[in-house]
Amino acid sequence: xxxxxxxxxxxxxxxxxxxxxxxxxxxxxxxxxxxxxxxxxxxxxxxxxxxxxxxxxxxxxxxxxxxxxxxxxxxxxxxxxxxxxxxxxxxxxxxxxxxxxxxxxxxxxxxxxxxxxxxxxxxxxxxxxxxxxxxxxxxxxxxxxx
Numbered sequence: 001x002x003x004x005x006x007x008x009x010x011x012x013x014x015x016x017x018x019x020x021x022x023x024x025x026x027x028x029x030x031x032x033x034x035x036x037x038x039x040x041x042x043x044x045x046x047x048x049x050x051x052x053x054x055x056x057x058x059x060x061x062x063x064x065x066x067x068x069x070x071x072x073x074x075x076x077x078x079x080x081x082x083x084x085x086x087x088x089x090x091x092x093x094x095x096x097x098x099x100x101x102x103x104x105x106x107x108x109x110x111x112x113x114x115x116x117x118x119x120x121x122x123x124x125x126x127x128x129x130x131x132x133x134x135x136x137x138x139x140x141x142x143x144x145x146x
Contacts, residue, residue, distance in 0.1 A: 003074035006134050009067045012127050019120025063093035063131055070138055083139050090135050093128055
């Protein structure tokens, strides 16, 4: 069961990257523009390449590599000795959810603009949390991965 849940994450992660995380606008009178992980990374690449590399690793590569690694373990193509490394990748992937929460909190505290969370934020958070849970249950000794 775990391996099939993990395989669904291989599809859901890219959907979550393009899904709107939030809608932001400068003033309440104007329309809100949708921000996704990908559009946020695109604007970050224009302003700060080093930070864009770090966020790209945390938001895209860490969770996806962890998911692929868990799938390889579930199908017997990778040794279970790699689980501690995958566990660290899972913790790094959770860091971007924290960053998004900080941005939303700071933006709302300033009071100049308007921010609304969108369905993509919940999907992305759910994918990360599901990946953490799958990793946790995979690490349990004696637990069947079927």
